[in-house]
Amino acid sequence: MTNSLLFGIATFSYFFAMVIYVSYLAFRSEALGKAASLTMLGGVVLETAAIGMRWYESYQMGIGRAPLTNLYESLVFFAWMIAVIYLVLERKFKIRTVGAFVAPFPFLLMAYASLNPNDIQPLVPALKSNWLISHVVSCFIGYAAFAVSFGVSILYFFKVWHEMRSTKPAGSFWDALPSSSALDEIGYKTIAIGFPLLTIGIVTGAFWANVAWGAYWSWDPKETWSLIVWLIYAAYLHARITRGWRGKRAAVLSIVGFAATMFCYLGVNLILSGLHSYGSAF
Amino acid sequence: MSDAERLKNAKTDGKDWVSKIWGFLTSLKLVIILLLILSALLIAGTVIEQNKSLQEYYRFYQPGTVDLFSKLGLFDMYHSWWFVACLSLLALNITACTMDRYRGIMAGMQKKDLILDEKLSKSLQNITTIRYALPLDVVENKMLECTGNGFSGKPLVTATEDGSRHYFFEKGKYSRLAFFMTHLSILIIFLGAIAGSFFGYKGNVNIFEGEAVSQLETRAEKIQHLNFQVRCNTFHAEFYPSGAPMDYRSDLSIVQNGKEVLRKTIRVNDPLTFEGVTFYQSSYGALPEKVSIEVVNRDGSVKGSVTAPFNRRIYIPGMPDKVEAVDYQEHFQLPDGTDGGQAISVNLYPAKGNPVGLWLLLNHPKYDKERGGDYYLRVSDLKLKKYTGLQVNNDPGEILVWLGSILLIAGIMIALFLSHKKLWISLRTDKEGKSELNIGGTANKNRDTFAREMEHIIQNLKEVS
Ligand code: HEM
Numbered sequence: 001m002t003n004s005l006l007f008g009i010a011t012f013s014y015f016f017a018m019v020i021y022v023s024y025l026a027f028r029s030e031a032l033g034k035a036a037s038l039t040m041l042g043g044v045v046l047e048t049a050a051i052g053m054r055w056y057e058s059y060q061m062g063i064g065r066a067p068l069t070n071l072y073e074s075l076v077f078f079a080w081m082i083a084v085i086y087l088v089l090e091r092k093f094k095i096r097t098v099g100a101f102v103a104p105f106p107f108l109l110m111a112y113a114s115l116n117p118n119d120i121q122p123l124v125p126a127l128k129s130n131w132l133i134s135h136v137v138s139c140f141i142g143y144a145a146f147a148v149s150f151g152v153s154i155l156y157f158f159k160v161w162h163e164m165r166s167t168k169p170a171g172s173f174w175d176a177l178p179s180s181s182a183l184d185e186i187g188y189k190t191i192a193i194g195f196p197l198l199t200i201g202i203v204t205g206a207f208w209a210n211v212a213w214g215a216y217w218s219w220d221p222k223e224t225w226s227l228i229v230w231l232i233y234a235a236y237l238h239a240r241i242t243r244g245w246r247g248k249r250a251a252v253l254s255i256v257g258f259a260a261t262m263f264c265y266l267g268v269n270l271i272l273s274g275l276h277s278y279g280s281a282f
Numbered sequence: 283m284s285d286a287e288r289l290k291n292a293k294t295d296g297k298d299w300v301s302k303i304w305g306f307l308t309s310l311k312l313v314i315i316l317l318l319i320l321s322a323l324l325i326a327g328t329v330i331e332q333n334k335s336l337q338e339y340y341r342f343y344q345p346g347t348v349d350l351f352s353k354l355g356l357f358d359m360y361h362s363w364w365f366v367a368c369l370s371l372l373a374l375n376i377t378a379c380t381m382d383r384y385r386g387i388m389a390g391m392q393k394k395d396l397i398l399d400e401k402l403s404k405s406l407q408n409i410t411t412i413r414y415a416l417p418l419d420v421v422e423n424k425m426l427e428c429t430g431n432g433f434s435g436k437p438l439v440t441a442t443e444d445g446s447r448h449y450f451f452e453k454g455k456y457s458r459l460a461f462f463m464t465h466l467s468i469l470i471i472f473l474g475a476i477a478g479s480f481f482g483y484k485g486n487v488n489i490f491e492g493e494a495v496s497q498l499e500t501r502a503e504k505i506q507h508l509n510f511q512v513r514c515n516t517f518h519a520e521f522y523p524s525g526a527p528m529d530y531r532s533d534l535s536i537v538q539n540g541k542e543v544l545r546k547t548i549r550v551n552d553p554l555t556f557e558g559v560t561f562y563q564s565s566y567g568a569l570p571e572k573v574s575i576e577v578v579n580r581d582g583s584v585k586g587s588v589t590a591p592f593n594r595r596i597y598i599p600g601m602p603d604k605v606e607a608v609d610y611q612e613h614f615q616l617p618d619g620t621d622g623g624q625a626i627s628v629n630l631y632p633a634k635g636n637p638v639g640l641w642l643l644l645n646h647p648k649y650d651k652e653r654g655g656d657y658y659l660r661v662s663d664l665k666l667k668k669y670t671g672l673q674v675n676n677d678p679g680e681i682l683v684w685l686g687s688i689l690l691i692a693g694i695m696i697a698l699f700l701s702h703k704k705l706w707i708s709l710r711t712d713k714e715g716k717s718e719l720n721i722g723g724t725a726n727k728n729r730d731t732f733a734r735e736m737e738h739i740i741q742n743l744k745e746v747s
Binding site for chain 1: 311324690
């Protein structure tokens with residue numbers, strides 16, 4: 001099917017984007033940097049086409065549904081969202097060197113997605129809901145923002161570590177990265193984008209559950225974990241806004257928050273059991 | 283120590299005590315600690331599966347651990363007193379913080395310090411002074427143009443005795459209220475959840491096609507009467523060729539005083555609500571209404587037959603034995619694990635001896651022959667009655683939950699993206715006859731963004747000529 005082919009090529013683009021971003025960090029030639037951004041953008045364009053194609057093909061098969069309802073589709077959407085958010089931030093904050101640390105995510109997610117069944121299955125009744133679609137979209141924009149914040153926070157630690165022991169003349173590998181305070185700021189900004197979207201995701205999810213099952217909150221593991229993630233980032237925001245936590249402590253919370261996010265997304269399905277395991281609803 | 287002194291000490295002690303508690307409740311450390319503790323408890327609640335039967339727990343844990351966990355309430359954590367206490371502490375914490383900040387926030391919205399004087403200048407960073415060789419009026423016009431982009435709306439103008447003019451611009455004053463929106467919305471959601479659990483109910487009810495019910499059993503195992511009847515006209519289940527479910531739908535009628543007042547086909551994700559009670563498609567099934575059983579001799583000749591209604595012992599005509607149909611399975615599991623199809627469970631009461639329970643399989647008429655005995659039974663006809671399984675929910679607190687959710691989202695977005703910005707500009711003619719412009723500003727949040735905006739405005743002002 002065309003969509004799988006397009007997804008495959010997009011995966012390769014993300015791979016090359018990753019390689020070029022890393023080479024850019026190493027050699028810092030302007031041309032390489034441009035090539036990296038363009039390759040990433042190419043990946044996004046291809047993947048956009050792939051998602052659109054998948055949607056269209058579902059209609060051709062007489063199923064007709066948004067491509068956002070199983071693990072494969074959520075993984076590729078997640079990859080797409082990270083790439084988009086990253087490219088926007090790269091333009092806005094001029095942080096191309098960060099690319100080497102963010103570009104692996106879309107590639108790895110796509111690669112992991114390709115290990116999962118990707119045929120277009122018709123939907124079981126519980127999943128036929130527009131609330132589900134808004135739920136998935138807002139959750140994954142949130143997750144993607146947290147992923148970028150995570151990448152930037154890791155980078156923050158490298159940068160601080162380098163700034164502390166750096167006695168070498170300027171121009172070394174690490175000097176190409178944005179300053180630690182800029183990284184700290186971006187780490188916060190991305191969470192400030194992700195938090196409201198996660199909130200919307202949780203609320204629309206509750207609304208969907210209420211329409212489908214007559215209970216907006218039933219403490220199933222997936223719901224509970226989304227609340228855990230939400231509480232951790234709420235703690236992050238309070239620590240930052242009211243107690244002035246910046247730098248290392250904020251970066252630690254961002255990393256912990258993203259670990260919880262990933263557990264909520266994958267760990268709950270793989271390790272814990274619940275209503276949500278993809279495809280077994282109703 | 284005199285009595286008076288003691289009394290005085292006691293009083294101040296008491297006051298200390300109150301202010302300590304207040305300090306604790308409004309402490310911002312408590313917020314962070316509470317949020318992280320709640321996260322940790324919730325993690326425990328997902329790792330230890332909740333509300334399973336004790337037998338299942340015994341399979342996973344040591345008996346001692348089961349006793350300990352069940353005493354601690356870890357198996358029904360979300361209803362344990364300590365979890366509820368944590369949530370209550372959070373609610374108290376939010377209430378106290380809101381009260382504590384009320385005055386400050388209201389004061390922050392008042393217009394004061396309209397003039398960029400020395401005292402104010404000291405509290406602001408980056409006061410910039412620009413001198414022009416232009417007349418004051420021209421500078422004023424240009425200045426209003428430059429600031430117009432960021433601060434639409436008229437500034438407050440004050441003229442002072444020394445001939446200078448002071449301009450005060452502000453934007454996003456009401457974003458300060460976002461604090462109330464976010465935090466009170468959480469209390470509203472809590473309130474909605476509490477109202478729902480005290481005044482609402484949830485339950486399940488199965489309705490046979492063509493039948494109606496006017497009561498149901500709630501999850502709290504109480505009988506709930508409805509002011510109306512719900513009738514299931516028909517139920518349909520459709521499947522994809524792969525066998526996966528495609529659609530479940532029930533055609534329901536609401537009947538009041540013998541009249542149909544509402545009719546709707548409900549599906550998963552499309553329930554029906556009447557007088558605050560909502561009915562959700564949740565399951566379905568079928569129970570036999572009547573089953574015809576043939577009594578067959580071992581040589582294959584039919585000895586007799588009987589049509590048995592469910593759950594009633596009746597005589598097999600011409601024989602001293604009785605049968606009773608008691609159970610039905612859509613997918614009977616054969617001893618080798620395969621699906622044996624539809625099956626009826628029958629109790630056979632011989633005239634002499636003990637009753638026997640046996641399964642009769644529709645697809646395997648000779649299944650019962652293996653039991654041995656003079657004769658065996660087989661099903662010759664089966665009439666099923668379909669039923670639809672509805673989840674029923676009455677939740678008077680729901681509306682508060684959604685109201686709170688909307689306020690929460692709006693509040694968070696306003697809090698994170700908007701800020702209250704203030705800009706002061708003063709104009710005067712200096713000793714040398716030049717026009718002098720002083721500019722300074724603050725924002726209560728997102729200061730880096732605001733600093734960039736200020737830079738932009740100052741840059742534009744510097745380019746005025
Ligand atoms: C899970 C619950 C909570 C959520 C989602 C939440 C959300 C937020 C958000 C989004 C902000 C930024 C608002 C702003 O800057 O105006 C904030 C600030 C704040 N929150 Fe909370 N909050 C929660 C619980 C609490 C609690 C329990 C307290 C009680 C002490 C509290 C006290 C504060 C304070 C003092 C600020 C700072 C406001 C400022 O300085 O502008 N929050 N909260």
